[in-house]
Amino acid sequence: MQKDNLLLSPHFSFAEITATEKHPDLQDKNRLEASAFVDKLKEVCEVLLEPVRTHFGPVQILSGYRCEALNKTVGGVPDSQHAKAEAADFHVPGKSLDDVFNWIRTSEIPFGQVIREPGWIHISLGLPYRLADKCREALRFDGKTYRRVV
Secondary structure: OOOOOOEOOOOOEHHHHOOOOOOHHHHHHHHHHHHHHHHHHHHHHHHHHHHHHHHHOOOEEEEOOOOHHHHHHOOOOOOOHHHHOOEEEEEOOOOOHHHHHHHHHHOOOOEEEEEEOOOOEEEEEOOOOOOHHHOOEEEEEOOOOEEEOO
16 A cells, blocks of 8 residues: 555655655665554654644654664664654754754643754654653753753
8 A cells, every 4th residue: 555645644744754865775665664653653743743833834854764774774772762653853944943842842742752953853752652751851962962951
């Protein structure tokens, strides 16, 4: 079944959240394996990304689902929520990463983790995919160290 044109939410598609422009050799494998996680990918789009888009405008997904091979190629940790179809890395063109990060961490979005990375924001699903005490975790990463933000 062809899912590339499948809308997962009003503004995000299966193709966007499974894209891997830097590793085109893994694109087909990534999308094939992602097809088993459509429901979780819909949840990422509806629960995490749509509220950001509503508040700030168009969102560009940089990394969503990653099959094991892609996750390993990009240096992702083995238990990455990307590999479980539970996370996305993105930015909002024309908006400050700090402004978007600070808005998310104080919003009602039920995220598991939000990380202000050097060039993007990472956001992941919370309950039931993360333990309750690990939800609403806000971090800044400077390329070397993760620091909790309260």
